[in-house]
Amino acid sequence: MIDIKKLIENPEIYKDSIAKRNTKNVDLDLLISVYNEKRMTQQKVEDLNAQINKISKSIGNVSADERKSVIEEGQKLKETLKEVEAKFKDLEEKYVALALCVPNTLPEDTPLGFEDNSNIEVRKFGEPTKFDFKPLDHVELGKKLDLLDFEAGAKTTGAKFYFFKNEVVMLENALKKFALDIFKEKGLYMLKTPDLARQDILMGSGFNPRGSESNVYNLEGMDLSLIATAEITIGGYLSNSVFKEEALPLMFAAESQCFRREAGGAGQENKGLYRVHQFDKMEMYAVTKPEDSNATLEKIVAIEEEIYQKLGLPYRVVRVCAGDLGSPAYKKFDIEAWMPGKGENGEYGEVTSASNCTDFQSRRLNIKYATKDKKEFAHTLNGTAIALSRVILAILENYQQKDGSVKIPEVLMNYVGFDEIKVPEKLFEDFKV
RNA sequence: GGAAGGGUGGCAGAGCGGUUUAAUGCACCGGUCUUGAAAACCGACGUAGGGGCAACUCUACCGUGAGUUCGAAUCUCACCCCUUCCGCCA
Numbered sequence: 039m040i041d042i043k044k045l046i047e048n049p050e051i052y053k054d055s056i057a058k059r060n061t062k063n064v065d066l067d068l069l070i071s072v073y074n075e076k077r078m079t080q081q082k083v084e085d086l087n088a089q090i091n092k093i094s095k096s097i098g099n100v101s102a103d104e105r106k107s108v109i110e111e112g113q114k115l116k117e118t119l120k121e122v123e124a125k126f127k128d129l130e131e132k133y134v135a136l137a138l139c140v141p142n143t144l145p146e147d148t149p150l151g152f153e154d155n156s157n158i159e160v161r162k163f164g165e166p167t168k169f170d171f172k173p174l175d176h177v178e179l180g181k182k183l184d185l186l187d188f189e190a191g192a193k194t195t196g197a198k199f200y201f202f203k204n205e206v207v208m209l210e211n212a213l214k215k216f217a218l219d220i221f222k223e224k225g226l227y228m229l230k231t232p233d234l235a236r237q238d239i240l241m242g243s244g245f246n247p248r249g250s251e252s253n254v255y256n257l258e259g260m261d262l263s264l265i266a267t268a269e270i271t272i273g274g275y276l277s278n279s280v281f282k283e284e285a286l287p288l289m290f291a292a293e294s295q296c297f298r299r300e301a302g303g304a305g306q307e308n309k310g311l312y313r314v315h316q317f318d319k320m321e322m323y324a325v326t327k328p329e330d331s332n333a334t335l336e337k338i339v340a341i342e343e344e345i346y347q348k349l350g351l352p353y354r355v356v357r358v359c360a361g362d363l364g365s366p367a368y369k370k371f372d373i374e375a376w377m378p379g380k381g382e383n384g385e386y387g388e389v390t391s392a393s394n395c396t397d398f399q400s401r402r403l404n405i406k407y408a409t410k411d412k413k414e415f416a417h418t419l420n421g422t423a424i425a426l427s428r429v430i431l432a433i434l435e436n437y438q439q440k441d442g443s444v445k446i447p448e449v450l451m452n453y454v455g456f457d458e459i460k461v462p463e464k465l466f467e468d469f470k471v
Numbered sequence: 472g473g474a475a476g477g478g479u480g481g482c483a484g485a486g487c488g489g490u491u492u493a494a495u496g497c498a499c500c501g502g503u504c505u506u507g508a509a510a511a512c513c514g515a516c517g518u519a520g521g522g523g524c525a526a527c528u529c530u531a532c533c534g535u536g537a538g539u540u541c542g543a544a545u546c547u548c549a550c551c552c553c554u555u556c557c558g559c560c561a
Contacts, residue, residue, distance in 0.1 A: 080521065081529095094489075094541050
């Protein structure tokens, strides 16, 4: 939610953001006029209430014959109040609906562009993995090594669902433990969150549970949705809180499952594990004072980079362009790991995303911090540590060998308990006639 | 899922249709006293929004939403949450 006073004072910075993001269906002029009308109507409601309060207080001191006329006067006022109140409620609803559509502002140096090809590379680690053979993609490797099963996922649940099998089940758990150890070392406050959340909590983080654009699954007949990221439930955890100034910045980490409808996400670009409806994720989150949020964003990206360096995955860090930002994000960095099986000859593919949401979410979720003499909205940030499905994809593709076996990244060997995934003698398919 | 009880300021806790401006206590903050502290005393002490240059003033908020009433923390209905017991179950 944006700060309406800031918007009225400075509509240009919001107009600029909307244009650069190419956000549709936002009408700032209408929003401002509805706000002003709402305010005037609110004043009328309050005046009427003040009159009614006065009358009902005076009623004890009024003589018996006067009482009747005083009550009648009150009744009259109440009828007027009902009309004005209905108008106010209507305006309030209109105002909220319009205000919810306004995206966060942007810093001056945001790269321009509407798609991810306008993102700007800011750093690079390693070089794209070279092979002296033609590498397989993770779907082929998953089949050959009996590690992934998309057909069974489709049969059981639907397209873009999958089974992890054998060593990948262990690899997933190893990656989680690896992430947890890093969280512990960095002193992050750790959470394992519910995988369902109320819809107002979803909206608090900037997710829209309803409408055709929605990316979330809703539970029929209930006020609950499957979460798309732990960012949502961490937001719920922190909602309606006031933090001590000296306790900030607070850094969190959470494990959860993530469910996304990803309507229209099919196609070669998104094959296999790259874009799926369900995956596990280790997420980071921070609450800071406004002046610290940009430094904290750098800190989150640094932890992410440490993870991918330790995993030995080549990556680049990109600054996300205006049109590719979600509406809560003020500034965002993605890490893209090298994926040898993506596209024709390998491509970088997004594995993390770190956003500074400034006060956009904290206004909706009511997350504040207190100084000696006032309470202010805090800033919130979020960043991926490990999206399990995509990192497993990257490990399989980057660590494959000529015979189809896959080496385990050194840092994970102790976690998984073996150093290589060998080509099995028998596949599950061989059990069938 | 069933039954009973409950949800009031930072905390504890009264109020159960109109002198409530939500009592009282504790905590916190400022002050007096003191070498300093404690105690005692005095004062201030919620959030959000509207109007005003301002001193100030008005409105809303007692789990949430609706309703009854001139007037609701108090009465009615629905929902949410908590506690205890029963049932079911990893």
